[in-house]
Amino acid sequence: MADNKIFIFDTTLRDGEQVPGCKLNTTEKVALALELERLGVDIIEAGFPISSPGDYESVNQISQNVREATICALSRAVKKDIEVAAQALKYAKRPRIHTGIGTSDFHIKSKFNSTREEILERAVQCVAWARNFTDDVEFYAEDAGRTDNEYLAKVVEAVIAAGATTVNIPDTTGYCLPGQYGEKIAFLKNNVSNIDKAVISCHCHNDLGLATANSIAGVIAGARQIECTINGLGERAGNTSLEEVVMILKQHKHLDLHTNVNAQLLNPISRLVADTMRMPVQPNKAIVGANAFSHSSGIHQDGFLKDALTYEIINPEEVGAEQSKIVLTARSGRSALAYRLQKLGFQFNRNDVDALYQSFLQVADVKKEVKDEDLLQMANEYQPQTEVA
Known part of the structure; x- marks a missing residue:
């Protein structure tokens, strides 16, 4: 296994589906799972x-239809959970059971009314149960972000x-700062004697808007798997965004880290997930938002056109997006008007554009965006004979 390969663990179908209103049926889940496999993700968490x-049924059907990616099923540290997960995965070519328990004192005392010693025993027991069914077992230490190192x-x-x-080190509540999360991963690398026998995984939530930053801090510190979702979907404020971490690693080549994801499929699958889960993507969303490659400020437009x-640090074609857009608003300048x-x-010529610009500003002050039909009317009224045949 190359040490600079980052495994992409997609949990759109499990954690992403927990968003209110995003419930999927089995047919929809199978279709998305096949697209995730085509995208190049390494592990698909198919459900609970x-x-x-x-x-x-969804986990069972995905196991039968997906042949290359590892198929993962979630469970609690409960024997029946693990047995049912194993049964659902029985047709998977590469099955993984994902089991675990909360490890922070918040969870140990308030959620489980237990002790650190008892939780440790339950953690070991659930892994032993899972190993009866598969040699690919992932353990999650829920609320690891707030767990004593x-x-x-x-x-x-x-x-x-x-x-x-x-071993999954979730920042379940999105509490950690990137430095703190990176230090936690580094602490495990340096203080767990058998850490070389397992892959460390980052599972970060976005409650403070730091999920992507924390995941990147984690892999820089030595983690080699990122758990993420398309469009950053997930509980509360969401999970780490798959498209963001993939493109960060692609852009920052000095990190010498890479994934198997085909970046040109990022925008198509983003739209597919948004449509299937009935959850629109915010326009200013990085990589896949409608405005990700749009320019409306005159200063930006002038620089971009030169x-x-x-x-733009990313060519839109590189992520399967439409070409960059020059959006005309009252903030736009003459160069953008001439271009459109x-x-x-x-x-x-320049004098014509100067004259037209005054008319343009009058329209732009009334409308949020000046459209092609506005420009056509403006240009034809000004000098219709200059139109190129």
């Missing part, structure tokens, strides 16, 4: 089989000894 008959290291060492091949690299008029087939 014990939670409902529908989720069990010394105790977390003790739990991680014990579950790896019990057979866990991936050299796209002045204001030229696109419509008009050839105006």
Whole structure:
């Protein structure tokens, strides 16, 4: 296994589906799973089989249809959960059971009314149960972001000894700062004697808007798997955005980290997920938002038209987006107006554009955006004979 490969664990169908209003049926889940496989994700978390008959059936059907990606099923640290997950995965070519328990004192005392010692025993036990069904077992230490590092290291060492091949370090509440999360991963790398026997995974939530930053801090510190969702869907404020981490690693080549994701499919699958889950993407969303490659400020437009690299670090074609857009507003300048008029087939000199710009500003002050039909009317009224045949 190349040490600079980052495994992409997609949980759109499990954590992403927990968004209110985003419930999927089995047919929809299978269709999205096949697209995720085509995208190049390494692991697809297909669902939580014990939670409902529908989720069990979805995991079962995805296991039968997806042949390349690892198919993962979630469970609690409960024997019946794990048995049902294993049954749902029975047709999977590459099955993984994802099991675990909360490790922070908040969870231990308030959620479980237990002790650190008892939780450690339950952690080891659930991994041992899962290993009866598959040799690919991932353990999650829920609320690891707020778990004492010394105790977390003790739990991680014990579950790896019990057979866990991936250890998931979730920032379940999105609490950590990137420096804190990176330090937590580094602490495990340096203080867990058998850490070389497992892959460390980042599962970060976006409650403070830091999910992507924390995941990147985690892989820089030595984690080699990122758990994420298309469009950043997920509980509350969402999960780490798949498209963001993929493109960060692609852009920052000095990190010498890469994924198997085909970036040109990012925008198409973003739109598919948004449509299927009935959850529109916010226009200013990085990489896949409608405005990600749109320019409306005059200063930005002028620089972009001279050299796209002045204001775009990603070519839209690289992520399967439509070409960059020059959006005309009251903040736009003469160069953007001249560019759009030229696109419509008009050839105006500088004096013409200066004169037209005054008319343009009058329209722009009334409308949020000046459209092609506005420009056509303006240009034809000004000098219709200059139109190119």
